[in-house]
Amino acid sequence: MHNMTSEMKACIDECLGCYQSCITTALQHCLIAGGKHVEPMHFRLMLACSEICRTSAHFILLGSEHHKHVCKECAELCEECANSCDEIGGMDDCANKCRECAASCRSMI
Template identity: 65%
Template sequence: MHQMSKEMQACIDECLRCYRTCLGMAMTHCLEQGGKHVEPGHFRLMMACAEICRTSAHFMLIGTPHHKHTCRECAEICEECARSCEQVGDMQECVDQCRRCAESCRRMAA
């Protein structure tokens, strides 16, 4: 297996936490709350965020240099998801995790 930096391992951990948080909040909190929590734009964004986080973690785990591209996109989508969750309200856990993941991914994309 390739040698992984502590920074990359930390980013993988953040991405996987964000994946679990977005998917979990969408499937439980948002579906249970209904209304603005399940508006198509917001809900699709949460699903996209979960998926790009999972993909970015996977790219880093397999050791491809293409992780820089997925991490750059992941940071962008995480920021957008955080803003959307903030607007919807009552989703601070998701907002915080998306921002942590975005910050970590920006470092890996550099």
């Protein structure tokens, strides 16, 4: 295994936590709540955010230097997702996980 720093390990944990929160919130909360929660722009954003988080964790685990580029995009999507969750309301856990992940990913850039 490559030289994984504690910062990298923390980022993996944040990314996987955000992945879990976004996908669970989308499927277990938004689909049930309906309305603004399932408007295409918001719902797609949540699914995109969950996927980029999972991908970022994967790139760090691979030891790929490209994780820096993926983490940059992840931070941007996480911020956008958090703002969308805040705007609609009722998704505080997801918004918080997104912001924590964004901060951790920015430290990888």
